Amino acid sequence: MVIQKRRKYDADFKRSTVLLSLEPGRTIREIADNLGIHVDLIYQWRKKYEEQGEIAFPGNGIPALTAEQKKIKALEKELKNITMERDILKKAMAIFSRTQ
Missing domain, CATH: 1.10.10 (Arc Repressor Mutant, subunit A)
Structure with a gap:
């Protein structure tokens, strides 16, 4: 064979x-x-x-993406990062407001 x-x-x-x-x-x-x-x-x-x-x-x-699809993926990634930053700041505010 x-x-x-x-x-x-x-x-x-x-x-x-x-x-x-x-x-x-x-x-x-x-x-x-x-x-x-x-x-x-x-x-x-x-x-x-x-x-x-x-x-x-x-x-x-690598998936074939149009320019619009690439832009959407980049925006989704940025939104995920910003959401994560917001959540971290909310938790930090909760921690600091409790100690006062």
Whole structure:
């Protein structure tokens, strides 16, 4: 039994391959043979690129987020920090008001 190691492709390679496949005059089979990859990979990459555009291949388990989604995440993180600071100050005020 031969175990083949799974190959990984970076985002630039995927994006370039998709853009190459969208050019007229070339078949996907021809591109796949030249690059040494399976035809189905190109179809999967094309579908993902059509759905998500330039953010299609973030890599290494990083979710693809739009600029708005990134801003929302940053604001949620800031809100969490501010809420925690407020709670600490409330507890400190309660402690200091008891001792007087």
